[in-house]
Amino acid sequence: MNTALVSLETLPRTAGPRPWTGPFAPPVRPLDVLGVPGQINLDYAATAPCARAAADAVTELLPWYASVHRGAGELSKRCTLAYERARRSVAGFLGARPGDEVIFTRNTTDALNLLAHALPATTTVVTFASEHHANLLPWPAGAVRLPVPASPGAAVRALDAALRELRRGTDPVRPVLVAVTGAGNVTGERWPVAELARVAHRHGARIAVDAAQLAPHAPVDIATLGVDHVAVSGHKLYAPFGAGALVGRGDWLDAAPPYLAGGGASAYVGPATHQVRWASGPARHEAGTPNLLGAVALGAVCAALGDADRDELHDREQALLARLRAGLAAVPGVEELRVFDAAAPRVGIVSFVVAGRDSAVVAAELATAGIGVRDGLFCAHPLTRRLIAEAAARRGWRNPPATALRASIGLGSTTEHVDRLLAALGRR
Structure with missing residues (x-):
């Protein structure tokens, strides 16, 4: 059967470690990494080595390399299928819920900047002073930066107190976003994400998790953790080629102007200046020719890790x-x-x-x-x-x-x- 001729709608949408089976499932690939003999790489937190799964997936697709969502030929159909299959592989790996969106970005920094771009105008962001720059610098002026906590429990208590004070005397529906790391890139210490999410939701806030360092080492399940957004980087997840993802609720993203204006993000462009109707869903923030190879590499590693113990x-x-x-x-x-x-x-x-x-x-x-x-x-x-x-x-x-x-x-x-x-x- 020629997979290039199959509609994307034939692929199941169930979230989970391996979101579909049958002839359209990604192949089970070995979970080892490439390297140079004699060189000891102990710098995974900056850039992890390339997984063989990523290298094999890209090598297999390269002869077919063509446009995505922009062609009727066999090559374009196959590449479109590979790109969307990678999106679903990422969704399954991160436990995305029905209705969650997977938007391909360059990396975690790009993903969090996209989320910052999409925040409603009156949103207050709450984060900790212990964050990586990617989760400190994108947020708008007026963000609340809590002190570095002495323990995971202290982090939960500090967030609870800060949100209680923030809600006091203000509009109870004013948007608030809590932005935290899943695991610190300096110390590797894991943060109490599920507990922080419960506190955030109790106060009517949303929570975004920088999972760049956590996802390569431990399962990250959006539904189980109860978080609203997760950002990951391919280059931390053994998948080079410059892709990352922002995964989670789509309402703020669909209400915001496109992160980049251009082809693919538009559903209709009229003859008058700025006569544009923007697309909804991931396409809205993926203007231009997408990073097909990066997405496929990331999807292949997500599938391989999803199959691993x-x-x-x-x-x-x-x-x-x-x-x-x-x-x-x-x-x-x-x-x-x-x-x-x-x-x-x-x-x-x-x-x-x-x-x-x-x-x-x-x-x-x-x-x-x-x-x-x-x-x-x-x-x-x-x-x-x-x-x-x-x-x-x-x-x-x-x-x-x-x-x-x-x-x-x-x-x-x-x-x-x-x-x-x-x-x-x-x-x-």
């Missing part, structure tokens, strides 16, 4: 993470950065500082040994500076480093990788 992957990663953290704690002069208690749940990310050493110099030395880590402030400048100061205070350092180091793991990471990093730091 996430509990087994989680247990394996947590064992590596425990080995990494214990090893760092045993290296003289090394101190881990953290927001919450040391025992708080986290994904495979650890940031740390080395007493008396410039982080960029340490990272360069590690690179000569074939070990790649990140150094800097991790696009979370206010938080990272604060955590460096707190780490120095815990250890009694008089002159803390200006920046930090970050080691992050995921699919493809091994005990050898962790042990070689620890050995190299011990020899510094």
